[in-house]
Amino acid sequence: MDLAGVDVLAFDVFGTVVDWHSSVAAEVTELGLPVDGSRFALAWRARYAPTLRRVAAGELGWAPLDELHRIMLEECLDEFGVHELDEEQKRHLTGAWHRLRPWPDSVEGLTRLKRRYVISTLSNGNIGLLTRMAKHAGLPWDCILSAENFQRYKPDPATYLGVGRVFGVEPSRVLMVAAHHDDLEGARSHGLLTAYVERPLEFGPDGKDVSPEPATTLHVRDLRDLADRLGC
Amino acid sequence: MDLAGVDVLAFDVFGTVVDWHSSVAAEVTELGLPVDGSRFALAWRARYAPTLRRVAAGELGWAPLDELHRIMLEECLDEFGVHELDEEQKRHLTGAWHRLRPWPDSVEGLTRLKRRYVISTLSNGNIGLLTRMAKHAGLPWDCILSAENFQRYKPDPATYLGVGRVFGVEPSRVLMVAAHHDDLEGARSHGLLTAYVERPLEFGPDGKDVSPEPATTLHVRDLRDLADRLGC
Known part of the structure; x- marks a missing residue:
């Protein structure tokens, strides 16, 4: 950790x-x-x-x-x-x-995190989809990595391990950020660090359970909170 | 054209x-x-x-x-x-x-072009190299595409044709921009439009031949000139 x-x-x-x-x-x-x-x-x-x-x-x-x-x-x-x-x-x-809209904290949080870290997607969305979304939403990615790069969808190990390989670093130097514990479990089982983001409204106003999972490296409210926690 | x-x-x-x-x-x-x-x-x-x-x-x-x-x-x-x-x-x-330095016009040119177009690399540099270079040099790419995406180096057809496939457009809706006529010839032979950029100092102060090639769609001085020519 x-x-x-x-x-x-x-x-x-x-x-x-x-x-x-x-x-x-x-x-x-x-x-x-x-x-x-x-x-x-x-x-x-x-x-x-x-x-x-x-x-x-x-x-x-x-x-x-x-x-x-x-x-x-x-x-x-x-x-x-x-x-x-x-x-x-x-x-x-x-x-x-x-054309999905960012959460209100996303652009500011990513912009702050980008100053210190390489910020990349690791999404099952294809590269074209993620690129057009980023332009539409103003998401300042350094790099678009997708299941398409590996021709495997998460949670295939090739996706989680692929991030470190692409950037020439050990898995333990990659922090996977997600609002889904199963995605983070996949990352963690291959040696990545993990940050859980509460997104209680992901499925609409009825809310979802955003309880912490003890195995998670960080548990944050949103991407501004993540930037705060990482000192960005 | x-x-x-x-x-x-x-x-x-x-x-x-x-x-x-x-x-x-x-x-x-x-x-x-x-x-x-x-x-x-x-x-x-x-x-x-x-x-x-x-x-x-x-x-x-x-x-x-x-x-x-x-x-x-x-x-x-x-x-x-x-x-x-x-x-x-x-x-x-x-x-x-x-850590390569951008030409003096590159950041401004790309920033203007990005307003209207998806701007992507299509380089033989690997994804990690291109991402770190972009951070270092302030290059505002929408997407990093590399020979690594296709596991083939330019001039393999998979690279040129891969751009249109990734973004879901015909090859004729992709403009390949390069300072090398052989790279553009590869792109043109697979249906992409082409823009040649004069970089007379690429190999140092002795200069290089930057004569136009008639088959090129556009011949520009630098990336500011490209932005001008495309009305950005």
Whole structure:
């Protein structure tokens, strides 16, 4: 737990840095879909983990998340009985994941952390998605690293270990930052340090459990708090 | 030659965005090597193309450029009869390629171009090298793309075609920017648009030929000029 040796911060993005729930819900509503935007966003996201597991199991070939988001969208439209979207509208709605809004502390927190550390994404989002999101949201990444770099989705070890390899440092000099304990557990099991970020509104106003996990190196409220804790 | 459709600018880096010659020469001199810094820098760089050709031919396995730089450094030290460097000094000197200085127009030019376009590297430098260089030099990339992403060095088609694939656009919507006609020829042969940047001092004060190549989409003096020509 030697935070003094940390050189690289690797960030989960969906939920940790950006608010996918309210952003996607708003786009669904703006497009005039005859559904509850929040419920649709939750249903779309609920298909994420099982779909990635199908890729990991080899049932689906490797595909960038943009393509998987489109497959999941079609499934959700069927589930909600929505049949009136044309190709252009479906493409636009899939692009909602490129336009997610940052949490209010994200840009300031990252900007402060960037002064001292290499700040990189380590997300299952594809490189193009993460790059366009960063431009849209003003996220000042030093580097975009993605499951796409390793052709493996988190929690595959290649992703966590890949960060240190890319930057030429031991895993213990990488701090993985995420709002999800399972992501941090994956990182920790391969020797990375971990920071848990509370994001109680990730799934909407009903809230989520943000209890600490004792194995976590740091437990922080948000990215400003992380910058404070790391003296940035 | 439809510049209006361009969405992504992909930049060669060594020589195009940063001045490797004077930067490496200065580090060689600062380290107190009993050699002419400029001649040593030129000799080191002269081993670059043949070494990458050995990787392309399968004589050397894939390795990130940091490792190849170290191999080439050992060869140059032998060539110049320098035997007094210890491991730490060799590692530091190999890191000189992480600390290359930008040309005087690069940061301003990129900052202006970034307002309208996705600006990405497409360099044979590895991701870690390019990321640390960008932090050191203040280069505001949206994305770091490298030969490492494709496990192939330029001019392998996978590199040029990879940019469009990553960003989900046709090759004709990518403008490759480089100070080397052979790099642009590789890009053009796979459907990318091309911009040649004059860098007459790339190899030092003796200058280099910066004559236009008619097949190039744009021929510009520097990155400020490129921003002017693209209306940024």
